Amino acid sequence: MTTALRTEGLSKSWGGFVANSQISLSLPKGARHALIGPNGAGKSTFINLLTGVLAPSSGEVFLMGERVTHLAPHERVKRGMARTFQINTLFPGLTVLESVVLAICERSGAARIWHRTVAGRRAEIDEAWDLLARLHLDRDADRPTRSLPYGRQRLVEIALALAARPKLLLLDEPAAGIPTGESSEIFDVIAGLPDDVTILFIEHDMDLVFRFARRITVLVGGKPLTEGTPDEIAADPRVREVYLGELPHV
Amino acid sequence: MAASVLGVLFDGVAYGSLLFLISVGLSVTMGLMNFVNLAHGAFAMAGGYLCVALMQRAGMPFLATLPLVFLAIALVGAALERTLYRRLYDASHLDQVLFSIGLTFMAVAAATYVWGPNQQPVRLPGFLRGQIHPGGVDLGAYRLFLIGLVAATTLALHLLMAKTRFGARVRASVDNRAAAAGLGIPVDRIFVLTFALGTGLAGVGGAVGIDVLGLDPTFPIKYMVYFLLVVAIGGAGSIKGPALAALLLGVFDVAGKYYVPEAGAFIIYGLMLTLLAFFPRGLYGRKA
Amino acid sequence: MLRPFPTPAAVSPEEDVIRPAGPCERIARLPADRWTLRETAFWLMPVLGYFAFPGYLMLGSQILIAGLFALSLDLIMGYAGIVSLGHAAFFGTGAYAAGLLASHGWHEPLSGLLAGAAAAALVALPVSLLVVRGQDLGRLIVTLGIGMLFFEAANKAAAITGGVDGLSGMEIAPLFGLFDFDLFGRTAYLYSLGVLFLLFLLCRRLVHSPFGLSLRGIKENSKRMASLGAPVERRLVSVFVIAAALAGAAGALLAQTTRFVGLDSLSFQRSAELLIMLVLGGTGRLYGALIGAALFLLAQDILAGLDPVYWQFWLGLMLVAVVLYARGGVLGGAALLAGRIRGKRR
Amino acid sequence: ETPLKIGLVAPFSGPFADYGKQMDAGIKAYMHQHGDTVAGRKVEVIVRDTTGPSPEIAKRLAQELVVRDQVDFLAGFGLTPEALAVADIATQAKKPMIVMNAASSVVTTKSPYIARFSMALPQVVAPLASWAAKNGIRRVFTLVSDYAPGIDSEAAFKKALTEAGGEVVDSIRVPLRSPEFAPFIQRIKDSQPQAVFVFVPAGEQGIAFMKGFQERGLGAAGIKVIATGDITDDHVLDVMGDVASGMITSFHYSAAHDSPENKAFLQAYEEVAGGGGRANFMAVAAYDGMNAIYQVASKLNGKIDGDKAMEILKGMKFTSPRGPIAIDPDTRDIVQTVYIRRVENIGGHYFNVEFDHVPDVRDPGK
Amino acid sequence: MSELLRLDNVTAGYGDGIVLDDVSFSLKEGDSLALLGRNGVGKTTLLVTLMGFTRLHKGRLAWRGRDLGGMPTFRRAHAGLGWVPQERLMFPSLSVEEHLTSVARPGRWTLKTVYRVFPRLRERRANLGNQLSGGEQQMLAIGRALMVNPSLLLLDEPMEGLAPIIVQELVSVIRDLTTGTGMAVIVVEQHARLALALTRQAIILDRGRIVHRSDSASLAHDDRLLQRLVAVA
Ligand SMILES: Nc1ncnc2c1ncn2[C@@H]1O[C@H](COP(=O)(O)OP(=O)(O)OP(=O)(O)O)[C@@H](O)[C@H]1O
Ligand SMILES: Nc1ncnc2c1ncn2[C@@H]1O[C@H](COP(=O)(O)OP(=O)(O)OP(=O)(O)O)[C@@H](O)[C@H]1O
Ligand SMILES: [Mg+2]
């Protein structure tokens, strides 16, 4: 089995504050990996280091064996890394369809084309409709993103990431703000992605984490505390103490 | 040689002080309140005209006019904020630019109508004219006065904005008006006060600047670049930034003109481009 | 398979209608290039104007040129979100390039026009690298500063540009070797109209293309664009250079039709007026640029004729009024109004 | 009878709004004195605003005046580029073009239909240099604004001074939009010349220079300021106040010029534009230009033909409020007396008082 | 206990559009209300209508018997409404501590008591509003609203993004508040069961209308209803 993502001693600090400290993580291709930990543990920071939104203080990032530490965010995307944001980061003035077509054009390379109209890009448009249908966004296709309720904007957030057909998908609390029933549907869609897609997700909803993750890393104070299968994590008293507390159904 | 370097430095700092004085009002309205107010120069001009009028018609001494100018222009600013500016806080920067350019055009035409297109004279009191010579260095009295005024203003403003609850409430209101109001901050009142502060300072800057910059109806357009430069290079959202930027610009401009006069206007633009290339958000920029 | 999500709360009645997305429907609301009747009517106006107002052809061609210039600003501002206070730098560069060619023995207009556009694009390249880095405010200042810098440079290089005295004494050969540039401005008008129309078609195609869509994406949220894999800065550089070339073409047209280039072609005043025109018409819709240019120059002509001394006052008032009451300019206001009326009818 | 139409093209708004106003008032003053009909035709002045330094608008306005309004004369032209841009129109339409300000040497060469009633810059610069040399001022520092007129006058001054045996010790060109003069003045002070020759636009630049000059005690150090008269323009002189006091300038017109023609002019000016400040050289040029138009019209009996009009203009001579003037038949440029003046306070107001003069000066730039 | 809030036939929305349709309910001191419904049914809209951010087309809003209709937003906060917005709405140029002090009004909630509930905020007190993790922002949004010392706390998905252990802490804090101090709360939550466990009454919205109201306990046992109206699996 090949490694999809590997980090070596990845660290990030601001002034004296260490948000990520020496994180070495390795995900095999096809992993369904959850990253959990207390608020402010450094999970989002870690994703930002992986995607290149933040520059690490030290350490390296490898994607499919290639060192990408110094690549710009969009160059990492070109190599198969896609993400969602913890707080919606969308195109408020574009319609849902436009947003998704735009994302697909970026992936397919059509976005450089300036002498043909968008309406002529049949392949991209069909793909967009398929994606929208899968996420049940098709009936909102023509609405400007800004007019969608929060929960449905979360779906657009995911649609944009999926449009990149990523090899590595990074999800930062994808189900936040979505009713429990529907959030598991979202996870079904995500889980239904091809097996060679590697997924790393952050989530505070333990129902979802324990249902969908095959392995879990617990981050505390910027450092990995432990890593293991859901059962191992649920049983770990240290994790209970700093993070889970007395969750009834775990 | 040493005296000439010192002299140049002094002149540069003094010139920077003047730049800061006429721009500080803008770093309140634009830097802190995030309103791109290109009409800043119009308020400064109004301050200048008021100062001249008070001196000529009412025979007031120069220094005594300054507090009056501050108050009067602050009131004008408050009135305009209530009636016009407040409708544009939500608008894009572009709309604000256009609106305030429109106001500037109107102000220029109105000033021409009232005062004619000519320069206005200003007579400084005797103790502010001429030079003093401590230790063989020639120091202009008015320039010393400018430096002192700037030091005081900067410090006071900085403390007001960074250390007081009022300052925090201003910043909160600017960051997110809905959230601020929803948490009980009287956003409208805070904005009108802050805006009045900014315009009042603009007025004082205009009055203090006449002696060096002159005063005619095209003032707001002529010096617009300078105000913008100072605030943009300094970075929005702080008082320190523009102060530092103004001093840098002042010193470089003066030194450039003294040592390499051939470089002319390029020094100031060159410096600006270099600084903005390295600090795209300004020296003390607000993080996105 | 999943069961469908519940319908979201309906804000407007149209949401209740669930449409099956047929192949035609599927692209109906994406940027396309179909030519509408309204557009044809629009472009007939300048043609009719040629016959209806023979005494105003100079004004007409200046409107067309300003329209082209505004179009160029609309590309970067209305679509890519870069506000510029120094766009005259490229206009002036184009004007001087074309003017210098014409005054140094190269009289053919079309190649001069191309040279103007190319020169502007060339200087825009390094400038754009600086501009795209910054934020709103930084860009405002950088463009302003660059504009000033170009102005000073042209002033300094008086030996080449003529400095404040301007560049005169250029000679323009007849268009296609046939049509002389006459005192009545007929050739100038038709020449400008032709160039504007062709370049407009180009812009129209560009903004409806995937590239154009990606620009809108950048304007809406450049952070997200980067995380979709878009090379944001490179895209902005491309459109900036294209826009500069258009501005250069506009400048070249002006140089050729007036046979004079002054420092004012690089001035802040010109950049500011350009901004006003565009906003008056409405940004991000191409036609706004053309309508704004026409309105501005007509208003300037009429107001300056009525009240030469204080017309600036009225111009200022107009601007303030547009921003306060007709956000989105003439076209934006019209669209809003149309929306209201349609809404009422339902 | 159709009216005699004159198209006045000048800036009436923007930074040069004053130019248009002065010209308009000068024209009105002439018409006020001499009536608004000539050779049986009513005189109609059509005023057009170029809105600033805007050559293409000037050109368009001129074209429209010619094509649509069918004017008989084009007049005005505050700024050189506007005059240059219009030159083509004058040639194509064969309309006499009366230049009432634009002062670059080249202006009159751009069309055979141009006649200039204002001045050419070198025309007033050169006499100043010779006067300085003659009066023992041999080491001069020059400071000019960094634009074409500044550079022209720097060159003209240098040439004339060197020819007269003097020497330019150093030259500085200052940016047009520079409020800060201190470093330049410090440099002058450090190099200790006998005098400094200054050419900067009238208004805040002139004032800023003089203020700095006083503040740094250059006057006290014995350095004289000599300049062309635009820095002590009558219109701004009172604003400059005593900072300008004692300044020596050369120019072709002063409101203090002592002649009956000038008195009559100033009175007429006061009557049409009272309260708007003092008349300056632009008003005089417009007044004289109008005079010339009236002369042409009456000689041609109201039937204006471009070529015939130019023949009359060439070699035209009369006494203007500034003194005797003539139009050089070869260059169609003005020939006039240049005065050396000193700024003095007369009854609470400042004036340029003439104390020396050089008669019949041509533009040495041609 | 006296009546705090009363909505009579409230119809409201953004601009001309209508989102809330004929909503009526009332709340007494110490009451706790769960506001449930799927995405986009108007839960947030209801809360921001109370704060005065929407257009009230019809109906009446009363606060302690006084009409809230024309009252500016900041006065509503002074009157006792504490708002925790769904998007958190941090102030990027204020430090954590300034967030708290700049809105503080006298009462039992002070810097100290807020820090006691959220010790994490004390650790990060010098950070600016946009230099916080998602969960820290959520804590700050809640802490900030508490500093206003409201009589009615409006919580728009307050648990979102919080670690389970903090959620448990917050649940007990909210319970204490309503029972101990007479503060009323309205909780909007996607985790319906959590919200129901926290409150005494519940309202379900659908397309801007109230489609169900009952006490929380009985709703919590009605799986079919929850499934149908709130999509709880
Ligand atoms: N620019 C910054 N300067 C200083 N500290 C920062 C900055 N940005 C984030 N932090 C701190 O870094 C820590 C890690 O933040 P991060 O967003 O990675 O947490 P997280 O694990 O995602 O938490 P959550 O579950 O709450 O989202 C937080 O304590 C935060 O306050
Ligand atoms: N600012 C706005 N302008 C116009 N319509 C809006 C706005 N905000 C929300 N809406 C619309 O109002 C309706 C209700 O939205 P609201 O945010 O109140 O839903 P919600 O129940 O809070 O949903 P969620 O669970 O996703 O937060 C939605 O259809 C939404 O599209
Ligand atoms: Mg996070």
Ligand SMILES: [Mg+2]
């Ligand atoms: Mg909501």
